[in-house]
Amino acid sequence: MESMVSTGAARRLLDEFRAIVGDENVIHHPEDLLVFEYDGSVDRGMPEAVVFPSSTEEVSQVMALTYKEGVPVVGRGAGTGLSGGAIAPPGGIQISFTRMNRILDVDTENRTATVEPGVINLDLDTYAHRFGLRYAPDPSSQSACSLGGNIAENAGGPHCLAYGTTTNHVLGMEVVLEDGSVVNFGGSAREVPGYDLRGVFTGSEGTFGLATKITLRLLPLPEAVKTFLGIFPDVDSACTAVSAVIGHGIVPAALEMIDALSIKAVQNVMDAGYPEDAGAVLLIELEGLQEEVDEIGAEVEAALWESGPTQVRVAEAADERANLWVGRKGALGALGSIAPNYYLVDGVVPRTQLTQVLRQVARISEKYGIPIANVFHAGDGNLHPCLLFDERKPGALETIVQAGAEVMQVCVDAGGTLTGEHGVGLEKKELMPLVFSDEDMGVMIRVREAFAPDNRLNPGKIFPDGSHYQPPARRPEPGMTI
Numbered sequence: 001m002e003s004m005v006s007t008g009a010a011r012r013l014l015d016e017f018r019a020i021v022g023d024e025n026v027i028h029h030p031e032d033l034l035v036f037e038y039d040g041s042v043d044r045g046m047p048e049a050v051v052f053p054s055s056t057e058e059v060s061q062v063m064a065l066t067y068k069e070g071v072p073v074v075g076r077g078a079g080t081g082l083s084g085g086a087i088a089p090p091g092g093i094q095i096s097f098t099r100m101n102r103i104l105d106v107d108t109e110n111r112t113a114t115v116e117p118g119v120i121n122l123d124l125d126t127y128a129h130r131f132g133l134r135y136a137p138d139p140s141s142q143s144a145c146s147l148g149g150n151i152a153e154n155a156g157g158p159h160c161l162a163y164g165t166t167t168n169h170v171l172g173m174e175v176v177l178e179d180g181s182v183v184n185f186g187g188s189a190r191e192v193p194g195y196d197l198r199g200v201f202t203g204s205e206g207t208f209g210l211a212t213k214i215t216l217r218l219l220p221l222p223e224a225v226k227t228f229l230g231i232f233p234d235v236d237s238a239c240t241a242v243s244a245v246i247g248h249g250i251v252p253a254a255l256e257m258i259d260a261l262s263i264k265a266v267q268n269v270m271d272a273g274y275p276e277d278a279g280a281v282l283l284i285e286l287e288g289l290q291e292e293v294d295e296i297g298a299e300v301e302a303a304l305w306e307s308g309p310t311q312v313r314v315a316e317a318a319d320e321r322a323n324l325w326v327g328r329k330g331a332l333g334a335l336g337s338i339a340p341n342y343y344l345v346d347g348v349v350p351r352t353q354l355t356q357v358l359r360q361v362a363r364i365s366e367k368y369g370i371p372i373a374n375v376f377h378a379g380d381g382n383l384h385p386c387l388l389f390d391e392r393k394p395g396a397l398e399t400i401v402q403a404g405a406e407v408m409q410v411c412v413d414a415g416g417t418l419t420g421e422h423g424v425g426l427e428k429k430e431l432m433p434l435v436f437s438d439e440d441m442g443v444m445i446r447v448r449e450a451f452a453p454d455n456r457l458n459p460g461k462i463f464p465d466g467s468h469y470q471p472p473a474r475r476p477e478p479g480m481t482i
């Protein structure tokens, strides 16, 4: 497609964007656009321009303009997405929310926060701590990802086991639709009369509208926290322990698994306190009143010891706990110490199937000769096999994508599904028929049409259209993919 900026019409459009957001808030030179070409996934797509609005009014004006001119648009938060969601459609522009990053209000009595979409997840949580409150959904990318991106992907995180994913914490939102009109869903109350459009919008992957203001639920900080590190000789016994803990009727705040390869990666870059000779470790966190945490903690320890660990450690001091979590949340980045690239498969399986699914993942690893690291939300059955590779080797990426599809098939065959938290985006759209019929997807498309009848927002995502993964013409240097 001819570049938008090579024509007089395109130059006029850029001038009109500048008139709305200011000269310095529009970029279109290819070298400036490089970092906007990708997210955390393996797909690529160069936007024609990126526009950085600072208010709902500016977003609305930009959208009205692109609508009139027939230009596709994709919203962009921090670009940490792992399914290609923020990658621009051909001929499209990105609207980046990095300048809309203010926490507008924290209502301590009603325990709500109202934010602009570019606020970083951890910044809200840290700010809420001043008032004895917290924002519970905590993706491992929380120090970088935006709340707008979290809503679009219905992000999860270690503590979503007990508190639910983003959708359980969104009360209301202001949204700009594809034609620039501004609408509001929900409010600051928990219940909404009529259709629950805030629930429908959450997880819509940027295809329904762009959220410009969001009201979120805050929770009180817990009185006591206790973190257990269960150390196991192998993945099988760690999986047994997951079932044992849940089987005791305990729902911890978090229950995460880190396998041997991931432990090696973490310990390569920091000492998180994970033993390097372990086959797998479980990180289990309990929160609540002191008495409750002590009582349930004794049950957790008993359940862990039933499953053949080599050791069970308890971390009660804040710095010791923080260290364990820095290791877990930094594990994906640490994989860079083992291989230049990874391809993360986000699948969900029933918890009871964890052992057999991970055995099959190990078989796929052997079949393709690809190292696979597993670091994941075990309590939710939300697997994250990370296929390690070197993108510089010819054919490596194509092999990885094929092996990833096999992992996905294993998850679906085990009664699971395609994604727990990263969305479908570009990455999994051709796999949608594994779990949805044409009729199922037809209903989803009709819902999208109610919000975006012209499909001008993030087109080409979620639904299969035969455009299988195409390797990009220009490869980034290794290490550029997260």
Ligand SMILES: Cc1cc2nc3c(=O)[nH]c(=O)nc-3n(C[C@H](O)[C@H](O)[C@H](O)COP(=O)(O)OP(=O)(O)OC[C@H]3O[C@@H](n4cnc5c(N)ncnc54)[C@H](O)[C@@H]3O)c2cc1C
Binding pocket: 039, 040, 074, 075, 076, 077, 078, 079, 080, 081, 082, 084, 085, 086, 097, 117, 138, 139, 140, 141, 144, 145, 146, 147, 148, 149, 150, 151, 152, 153, 154, 155, 156, 157, 158, 205, 206, 207, 209, 210, 211, 212, 332, 333, 421, 422, 458, 482
């Ligand atoms: C190391 C690492 C660890 C991760 N761990 C987790 C995890 O534990 N849990 C988890 O859920 N995810 C995780 N992710 C994935 C990613 O961080 C999340 O999907 C996150 O929600 C994306 O936020 P973002 O701001 O980066 O969005 P982007 O990647 O910029 O965009 C994601 C989608 O959101 C849309 N979007 C952005 N802003 C808006 C808006 N204002 N209105 C409407 N649509 C919008 C985009 O169009 C796109 O479709 C991880 C990623 C990395 C790299």
